[in-house]
Amino acid sequence: MKIGFIGLGNVGAKLSGSILRNGFDLTINDLDKSLAQLFLDKGAHWAETPQEIAENCDMIITCLPSPAACAEVMEGENGILKGLKKNGLAKGKVWAEMSTTDAAEMERLSKLVIATGARAVECPVSGGCHRADTGNISIFAGCTRETFEQVLPVLTVLGRRVLHTGEIGTASTLKVMTNYLATVNLVALGESLTTMKAAGIDLNTTYEAIRISSGNSFCHETESQVVLNGSREINFTLDLVAKDIGLFQEIANRNNVPLDISPKLIDIINDGIERFGPREKSPNIIKRLEEATGLDITTTGFPPEMVDDEPEERGYEVTPKR
Numbered sequence: 001m002k003i004g005f006i007g008l009g010n011v012g013a014k015l016s017g018s019i020l021r022n023g024f025d026l027t028i029n030d031l032d033k034s035l036a037q038l039f040l041d042k043g044a045h046w047a048e049t050p051q052e053i054a055e056n057c058d059m060i061i062t063c064l065p066s067p068a069a070c071a072e073v074m075e076g077e078n079g080i081l082k083g084l085k086k087n088g089l090a091k092g093k094v095w096a097e098m099s100t101t102d103a104a105e106m107e108r109l110s111k112l113v114i115a116t117g118a119r120a121v122e123c124p125v126s127g128g129c130h131r132a133d134t135g136n137i138s139i140f141a142g143c144t145r146e147t148f149e150q151v152l153p154v155l156t157v158l159g160r161r162v163l164h165t166g167e168i169g170t171a172s173t174l175k176v177m178t179n180y181l182a183t184v185n186l187v188a189l190g191e192s193l194t195t196m197k198a199a200g201i202d203l204n205t206t207y208e209a210i211r212i213s214s215g216n217s218f219c220h221e222t223e224s225q226v227v228l229n230g231s232r233e234i235n236f237t238l239d240l241v242a243k244d245i246g247l248f249q250e251i252a253n254r255n256n257v258p259l260d261i262s263p264k265l266i267d268i269i270n271d272g273i274e275r276f277g278p279r280e281k282s283p284n285i286i287k288r289l290e291e292a293t294g295l296d297i298t299t300t301g302f303p304p305e306m307v308d309d310e311p312e313e314r315g316y317e318v319t320p321k322r
Contacts, residue, residue, distance in 0.1 A: 002027065003154065004053030004060045006073055006080075007099070008035040010235035011125065012063035014132035015098065015158050020044055021135075022157045027053055050076070054083025054093070059154060063098040066243065067105045070097065074109050081112055090117035094151055097122045100179060100240075102247055103169040106142075110168045119147045122168055123155060124175035128222055129235040130306040136160045136313065142171030156315030163318045173251060179244035183282075184261060185219035187268055190286035193227065193297050203228055203299040222306050223283050230298035232283040233305045239278035241285075242269050 001024060005016045008030040020026050020042055027045040028036050029052075036046055047053045050073045054060050060080055064070045074080050084090040095113045097106060101122075110120035121143035131137040139159040141148055148164045155162045165171045192215075196206040207228060210220050226233050245265055252259045272285045290297055 001025070001059060001154070002057045004029070004047065004057030005063070006030070006050050006053060006061065007063040007065075007069075008032070008039075009063065009065060010129050011098070011132050013038075014129055015061075015063060015125070016044070017133065018135040018158050019154075024154075024157070027057055029053055049078035049083075050074075050080045051078040051083035051086075054080040054095075055086055055089060058092065059094045059096060059151065061096045061098055065099070065240070067099075067101045070099055070101060071105070071109065074112070081116065084113065084116040084118050088117070093118040094147065095120050096151060096154075098124060100124050100175050100244055100247075101172055102250075103172040103176075106172045107169045119143070119150065120168060121147050121151055122171045123151070124171055125159060126175060126178050127159075127218075128306060128308075130222075130308045131160075134308040134310070134312050135315070136308055136310055138318075139163070139315075140165050140171035140174050142166060142168045152317065156317075158315070160313055160315045161318045162315055163320075176244055176247045176251065179241075180248040180262070180265075182219050183241055183245050183265060183269070185217045186223055186282065187265060187285060189217075189220055189224055190227070190289055190297075193224070194286065194289040194293060194295060197295050197297055198293060203297065204301055207302075225302040226305060227283045227286055227297065228299050229302040229304050231304035232281045232286075234281055234283055236282045237279045238269060238273045238276070238282055238285065241282050242266070242273060242278075245269060 003019055003024050004027045006029045016039055020039060027047050028039055029047045029050055030036060040046060062070055062073055095118060106122045113120040121141055123139050123141045125132060125137045125139050127137040137159045138161040139155050140163050142165045165174055197203060207224060210216055249262050272288060286297055
């Protein structure tokens with residue numbers, strides 16, 4: 001199978017690495033060709049346009065920073081749709097969108113892809129860039145069951161746990177929800193760590209108390225470590241946080257759900273953007289509290305970045321309890 005990958009950003013580069021590491025024929029494209037050199041040196045091919053990838057690859061994967069960027073790659077002058085329409089090449093091909101995007105936009109673009117004779121699947125990832133790097137990230141897949149079975153051999157290389165969520169739109173909706181929950185956790189952890197520091201509790205002990213208790217979470221075991229180290233190094237920025245929690249609020253609004261936490265969370269993130277800039281690393285939202293209290297929420301013994309120390313394993317399908 002020939003796989004094309006468009007978007008070599010923080011997540012896309014790591015996912016592309018998994019494809020190449022597992023022996024697939026990989027063709028890549030990005031606005032910044034310098035990002036491709038590492039992959040070209042390892043045997044990947046370069047395509048000048050998304051159209052070229054669509055013409056020559058069996059599976060076309062996009063992993064882009066925004067719905068607008070994805071729409072341009074799909075519908076632009078040299079876009080994927082033009083490549084799929086050329087000479088009736090679309091039959092048997094699959095477009096896989098791995099970005100975090102709006103469900104309605106995903107449904108719109110998917111209809112355009114399906115109209116060419118190709119198939120479409122949304123498969124956003126969750127679990128952090130460090131797990132994307134090792135092929136151990138989780139993947140949500142929204143598509144028909146037939147399409148899911150076609151792409152599952154590739155998805156189990158890209159990730160460890162793969163969940164078929166239903167039709168197109170369901171995976172994007174669930175992914176936005178999980179990012180909302182991660183942001184709630186991150187902000188709550190910042191408040192918890194700062195309050196314990198103010199109360200005179202040792203931060204290393206605080207970390208362990210949370211880790212072994214009912215207050216624990218995936219966010220704590222990962223992002224709290226880089227918060228306490230002081231590096232705050234994670235490949236996710238406040239503007240991306242704002243996009244995702246904004247999408248979650250839109251889902252609630254469309255379905256007439258009166259949320260209490262979400263509007264306040266949006267205010268907190270927007271305040272962080274105003275203070276520190278949109279490209280500030282997301283764990284540095286804690287700087288709001290550090291500045292307000294004059295406290296330094298760092299300590300020794302924690303790594304500067306998150307590392308997945310689990311061995312890479314072949315992925316598998318996760319099935320919901322019924």
